[in-house]
Amino acid sequence: MGINEPGKQQTSQSFLRTVMIISTFGGLLFGYDTGVINGALPYMAAEDQLNLTPLTEGIVVSSLLLGAALGSLVGGSLSDRHGRRKNIIHLALLFFFAAIGCTLAPNVEMMVACRFLLGLAVGGASVSVPTYLAEMSPMENRGRMVTQNELMIVTGQFLAFIFNAILGVTLGDNEHVWRYMLVIAAIPAIVLYFGMLRMPESPRWLVKKGKISEALQVLKRARHTEEKAVAELNEIQAAVNEEAQMEKATxxxxxxxxxxxxxxxxxxxxxxxxxxxxxxxxxxxxxxxxDAGFSTKAALIGNTVNGLTSVVAVSVGIWLMGKVRRRPMLLTGLAGTTSALFLIGLSSMLMAGSSLLPYIVLALTVIFLAFMQGAIGPILWLLLAEIFPLRLRGLGMGICVFFVWMTNFLIGLTFPVLLSLGLYIAFFIFVAIGIISMIFVKLCVPETKGHSLEELEHRFRNYKTSQIYKN
Structure with a gap:
């Protein structure tokens, strides 16, 4: 058996890597569909296209976010009911047809409706994919696997910025260039759909539904040794049996x-x-x-720098996950983003009209995104996937992600108004909120690194005597 262990370990790692790559195409779609509007909006707003006003621009952008808020709320319950895998397959179909609808939209009303449907898929994926990854991964690799979804999200945004810049520069005179930007999202939706058809269901969900032998088979493929698979199955069964004595989650x-x-x-x-x-x-x-002073084409190209920064930062953040505890990492990220926003606001107030201002703003947004995507983003999705007990994981995470998207929606809808008041005013407001957020994290957020999901549940149940909130 000892001779075969290296081969078994390599096989399980390869299997988990495949699961991770395929399922995180949901994150790629999440990123592309939220980022593509950045470059498509100026072109679809033209009079001979959708003829958008400032109000309808805000509605087009935020309709996806409202849909995502509702999708995250419903997606959690559907994931608990039908399974993580099946839910992701259904979301892939919704991604595809909504992307085609946005591409062919003849008017504002159809665009808003299809963006809303796309948002339902984005919200559902933001719940289902991290949950699926958290439940498929072994304890020692959980942080790395779950945060791969964040890497795919920012990769999707980066790809959106790249395609926006390429199409904007080469086909900017084509009246339908924005449709080409939008239709690209249909391709990863196809990959996600056919890929997930070959993936297994989460072993924790299978145990919850009484499919013990199926759960064991999945664990044997995903763990280095059969002993580890059996031990984890027993741990999951113990947690499920304990929950079975309680009433159904409501x-x-x-x-x-x-x-x-x-x-x-x-x-x-x-x-x-x-x-x-x-x-x-x-x-x-x-x-x-x-607004800082770049031309439209220069701004499109500048956005690719932001996208590249996000990808690099998340990659670094995933590496840090194995070395740094969750709460200090989150606090560092908030301190960095708040400082960068303060400097953006200060520069905009003191250097208005300066030829250097657009370059300073671009440099500070790069610093901002390095802290945001390298520390805050990965921790967000990992914590939400870790803290809730199995019986309430889908519902609890769905509610929290609903708040992610509702906050996102409100900011997306109101930011143009804040921007009209002045760039520095908008960012100083975010600075004040950032300070409040740091205080909240310091006082209230528990440490989850180094504990299995079942152990975390036990500690949370006994939080008055547990050190988990004091580490």
Missing amino acids: WKDLNTPWVRRLLFVGIGVAIASQSTGVNTIMYYGTQILK
């Missing part, structure tokens, strides 16, 4: 004191992560750089 369960505390933490982290203002750069980055 909204009333969220009022249990220790669950309510976790829900408060999850919602707080969700709001704090989005209140940094990151998605103002993701959705209105072109407009921000234009």
Whole structure:
């Protein structure tokens, strides 16, 4: 058996790598569909296209975010009911048809409707994919696997910025260039659909549904040794059996004191992560750089620097996950983003009209994104996938991700108004929120690194005597 262990280890790693790559195409779609509007909006707003006003521009952008908020709420329950894998397969179909609908939209009403449907898919994926990865991965690799989804999200945004820049520069005179930008999203949707058809279901969900032998087969493929697979199966069964003695999970369960505390933490982290203002750069980055002094084409190219920064930063963040605890990493990220926003606001106030201002703003947004995507983004999705007990994981994470998207929606809808008041005013508001967020994390967010999901549940149940909130 000892001779075969290296081969078995390599096989399990290869299997988990395949699971991770295929499922995180949901994250790639998440990123592309939220980032592509950045470059497509100026072209679709033209009079001979959708003839958008400032109001309808905000509605087109934020309709996806509203759909994502609802999709995350419903997606969690559907994931619990039908399975993580099956839910992701259905989401892939929704991604595909909604992307085609946006591409062919003849008017504002159809565009808003299809963007809303696309948002349902984005929101559902933002819940289902991290949950699936967390439940497929072994404890020692959970952080690395779950945060791969964040890497795929920013890769999708980077690809959106790249294609926007290429198509904007080469086909900018073509009246339908924005449709070419949007239709590209259909390709990864096809890969996700056919890829997930070959993936297994989460072993934790299978045990919950009484499919013990199927769960064991999945664990044998995903763990280095059969002993580890059996030991983890026993641990999962013990947790499920303990929950089986309780009533079926309902909204009333969220009022249990220790669950309510976790829900408060999850919602707080969700709001704090989005209140940094990151998605103002993701959705209105072109407009921000234009207001700072760049031309439209230069702003499109500048956005590719932001996208590349995000990819590199998330890669570094994933590496740091194995070396740094969750809470200090989150605090460092918030300190960095808040400082960068303060400097953007200060520069905009003191250097208005300067030829150097657009370059300073671009450099500071790069610094901002390095902290945001390298520390805050990975921690957000990992914490939400870790803190809730199995019986409430889909519902609890769905509620928290709902707040991610509602915060995102409100910022996306109101940012053009804030921007009209002055770039520095908008960013100083985000600075104030960032300071409040750091205080919240310091006082309320628990440390989850180094514990299995079942061990975390036990510790959260006994949080009054546990050191998990004090580490």
